[in-house]
Each structure stands twice: as C-alpha cells, then as structure tokens.
Amino acid sequence: AVPVEGYDSLLNVASISAGNDEEVGALIASVFHRLGANASTTVEQGDSMKDEVFFTEGMEVAEGYMSPYFAGSNQLVDMKNPKVLLFEGKIANVQDLVSVLETVATENVPLLIICRELADDVMTTLVLNKQKQI
Structure with a gap:
C-alpha cells in the first residue's frame, strides 16, 4: 500500500x-482533505438531483429522547x-x-443518558x- 499524500493523490484515489x-471523487476528496484521513463519514440517498456535502460538528444521535419534556420548543435536544x-x-x-445527578448539578453541565429503558419513577425524577432546571 502506498500512502496517499496531497490533494491530487487524494482526488485520484x-x-x-x-x-x-x-465529480463524486472531487466531493470525497474535499471532505477528507478538510477533515483528515481518519474522518468519519456517512453517505445517504438524497432527495435532490445533485450531490451535496453537509458537515456536522459534534455528534448526532439517531434515536429520539424518551420524553418530550426533555426537548425544547423546536422538538430537538441540543x-x-x-x-x-x-x-x-x-x-x-x-x-x-x-451521585451522577449530584455531579452534573454541581458542575452545571447537561447529562445525556443512553440506556435501553428507564423505570417510570426514574423517568419522573429526571423530568x-x-x-x-436542576
């Protein structure tokens, strides 16, 4: 294997x-040129007739929240x-x-819980x- 160095080599590969x-090669090359060789990418079928690239800072979680009380007025959690x-x-x-709830309350940081299920009383407490705003 030969390492890919420089934009022209990246474009060729x-x-x-x-x-x-x-055209598709140029899109792919521009993404990896901007983000680096270890970037994580996702390719999805689009609704338009042209190829587009979108960049997301941070992380997107595909699953939703367990209660609408956790969302803002736009129905999103950010x-x-x-x-x-x-x-x-x-x-x-x-x-x-x-102990986790006390820590995030003391540090005044949001808490993202990823689990399979919450008991009803746990959900009630979190809501x-x-x-x-604790």
Whole structure:
C-alpha cells in the first residue's frame, strides 16, 4: 500500500473509488482533505438531483429522547459538552443515579443518558429535575 499524500493523490484515489466519476471523487476528496484521513463519514440517498456535502460538528444521535419534556420548543435536544452516561439495560432505581445527578448539578453541565429503558419513577425524577432546571 502506498500512502496517499496531497490533494491530487487524494482526488485520484477518490475518483477511482467512485467508479472513475471525477465529480463524486472531487466531493470525497474535499471532505477528507478538510477533515483528515481518519474522518468519519456517512453517505445517504438524497432527495435532490445533485450531490451535496453537509458537515456536522459534534455528534448526532439517531434515536429520539424518551420524553418530550426533555426537548425544547423546536422538538430537538441540543446539548453542549454534556456528561454522558452509558448504561446497558434498564435503570430501575433512581438511587443508582444520585451521585451522577449530584455531579452534573454541581458542575452545571447537561447529562445525556443512553440506556435501553428507564423505570417510570426514574423517568419522573429526571423530568421533574429538567422542569426545575436542576
């Protein structure tokens, strides 16, 4: 394997990889030239007749929130530098979250919880905390 160095080499490899389509190759090359060789990309079917590139800062989560009470007026949740809690399975007891909730309240940072399921009382506590801006 030969390392790809410089935009022209990147353009050549991208065009060949795109079935010798120079237009698509130029789009691909511009993305990796801007973001670097280790960039993460997603290609999706579009609604228009032209190829487009969109850049997203941060991370987008494809799944939705568990309660509309967590969303703003635009029905979106936008967090800046949240603490992230990954939990495999169901969070069944609010006591399991007390130390995490105290930490994010003290540091005044948002908390993103990713889990399979929340018990009803846990959901109620989180919604009430959100409404009280705790």
